[in-house]
Amino acid sequence: MNLEDIKTVLIIGAGTMGQQIGFQCAVSGFDVIIYDVADGMLETAKNRMEKLAGTYIASGRLTDETAGAALAKISMTTDARKAGKSADFVSESVPEDPMLKGRVFAQFNEICPAHAIFTTNTSSLVPSMFAQATGRPERFAAFHFHDTRVTRIIDIMPHPGTSPEVVEIIEAFACKIGQIPILLKTENAGYVFNAMIMELCKSAQSLAANDVASIEDIDRAWMGVMHTLVGPFGIMDSIGIDTVWKVTDYWAKIVKNPQQTKNAAFMKAYVDRGDLGEKTGKGFYTYPDPAYAKPGFVASSGDR
Ligand SMILES: NC(=O)c1ccc[n+]([C@@H]2O[C@H](COP(=O)([O-])OP(=O)(O)OC[C@H]3O[C@@H](n4cnc5c(N)ncnc54)[C@H](O)[C@@H]3O)[C@@H](O)[C@H]2O)c1
Numbered sequence: 001m002n003l004e005d006i007k008t009v010l011i012i013g014a015g016t017m018g019q020q021i022g023f024q025c026a027v028s029g030f031d032v033i034i035y036d037v038a039d040g041m042l043e044t045a046k047n048r049m050e051k052l053a054g055t056y057i058a059s060g061r062l063t064d065e066t067a068g069a070a071l072a073k074i075s076m077t078t079d080a081r082k083a084g085k086s087a088d089f090v091s092e093s094v095p096e097d098p099m100l101k102g103r104v105f106a107q108f109n110e111i112c113p114a115h116a117i118f119t120t121n122t123s124s125l126v127p128s129m130f131a132q133a134t135g136r137p138e139r140f141a142a143f144h145f146h147d148t149r150v151t152r153i154i155d156i157m158p159h160p161g162t163s164p165e166v167v168e169i170i171e172a173f174a175c176k177i178g179q180i181p182i183l184l185k186t187e188n189a190g191y192v193f194n195a196m197i198m199e200l201c202k203s204a205q206s207l208a209a210n211d212v213a214s215i216e217d218i219d220r221a222w223m224g225v226m227h228t229l230v231g232p233f234g235i236m237d238s239i240g241i242d243t244v245w246k247v248t249d250y251w252a253k254i255v256k257n258p259q260q261t262k263n264a265a266f267m268k269a270y271v272d273r274g275d276l277g278e279k280t281g282k283g284f285y286t287y288p289d290p291a292y293a294k295p296g297f298v299a300s301s302g303d304r
Contacts, residue, residue: 001115001165003172007031010087010112012104014038014045014076017093017121020148023049025091026070027062028177034076035083042076049074055149084111089173091143093121101125102133109135117166119143123194124247126187128159138163143170144191145179154179155191197235201244204232206259209266215284216291217301224298233284234292237277241270241284 007030011022014036022045026032036042053067062070077083084090090112094104105118112118118140120127131137142157154174158167167183174181182192190198200222207218219231236244245267252260270276270283277283285291 001117001169003169003176005115006088006117006169006173008033008086008088010035010083010090010108010116011093012036012083012090012108013093013095014041015093015095017145018091019045019048019052021091021093021121021145022074023052023070024145024148024177024179026073027056027066030073030089030177032074033083033087034074035080036076036078039078042078046076052149080107081111084108085113087112087116090116090118091121092119096123096125098125098129102130105130105134105140115139117169119170121145124189126159126189127157127162128187131159131161137161139166141167141170142191143174146193148179152178152180153182153193155182155184155193157184157187157191159187198247200232201236202248202260202263204236205248205263205266208233209259209262216297219292220298220301223292230292234290237283237285237287237290239277240279241267241275241277245271 009025009030009032011018011025011032011034014034018034018036022032022034034042034045036045049071053062053071056062057064057067090108092101092104094100101120101122108118114136116139118134118136120130120142121144122142123144127140127142131140134140137159138161141159141162142155144155144157146153156167156170156174171181171183184191188195204218207213208215213221215233219233222228222231230238245264248260248267249264252264274280275282278287281287291297
């Protein structure tokens with residue numbers, strides 16, 4: 001099998017990531033079928049992808065014609081057999097649960113052609129956790145997107161049983177859909193960027209939970225030295241404080257580290273109040289105009 005043999009991409013799960021990945025593949029000329037178990041989700045996904053196309057047109061990234069052509073390449077269904085029967089490449093974005101992912105891949109292994117390559121967009125799991133359940137472990141790897149609106153970086157993480165030929169095809173496919181592949185040489189929960197960013201967030205949480213400095217000053221320190229537009233607390237607001245808390249709490253319980261337990265409690269207070277970050281309009285900052293994005297934020301500590 002070569003890259004040229006991939007014509008139809010099946011996206012399993014029409015949520016936040018399924019929409020972005022589906023649209024990105026369609027923009028690059030692939031026929032895309034999006035499958036979800038929830039009918040209502042397909043309607044939402046259709047609206048969100050139209051909105052996404054609109055923002056790409058507004059920013060000059062696509063023209064009316066190219067955006068329209070991409071949307072026309074996308075079809076959606078809740079019928080698994082119809083969705084999978086002609087798939088050459090599968091990208092799975094169902095919720096982060098290894099049992100569910102395993103069940104979904106086993107279901108589509110029965111439906112999809114034998115040559116189809118299966119990939120998972122998992123954020124925190126590793127592919128060997130459900131490689132056997134796919135029924136085609138040698139044609140399976142993690143293929144992890146970030147937010148395609150802001151970055152082209154993509155992780156490719158094979159498990160020990162993935163065939164080198166399949167890794168090569170996935171790498172070529174990543175380039176074909178305009179992404180910049182980062183190839184992991186070994187399985188690592190959290191890939192490369194996520195592994196680094198979670199350490200940064202952990203340090204920022206400890207500084208705030210121990211009342212070493214204010215949330216704003218912690219972000220100022222990072223932004224002022226690294227010359228970035230956002231600091232760790234702004235980043236956690238954009239990921240979603242609930243999501244970050246879940247990861248923090250999970251690891252705090254596994255490693256039984258008192259500082260991580262304290263960090264989880266610090267984050268939980270925000271979750272309990274419903275202050276989940278950008279998506280709820282309030283987190284460590286208030287939105288849509290967070291203080292850190294205002295001109296002069298880094299220098300403004302001198303004003304207090
Ligand atoms: N949100 C992010 O920023 C992000 C980034 C990278 C990777 N991921 C990963 O991508 C995956 C999906 O995340 P998301 O944020 O898009 O989730 P989401 O909750 O927005 O979407 C999940 C979708 O899967 C559907 N679904 C549930 N069970 C299904 C089944 N059996 N078959 C088909 N569809 C089913 C749901 O109806 C929903 O539409 C997760 O593994 C997550 O860790 C998320």
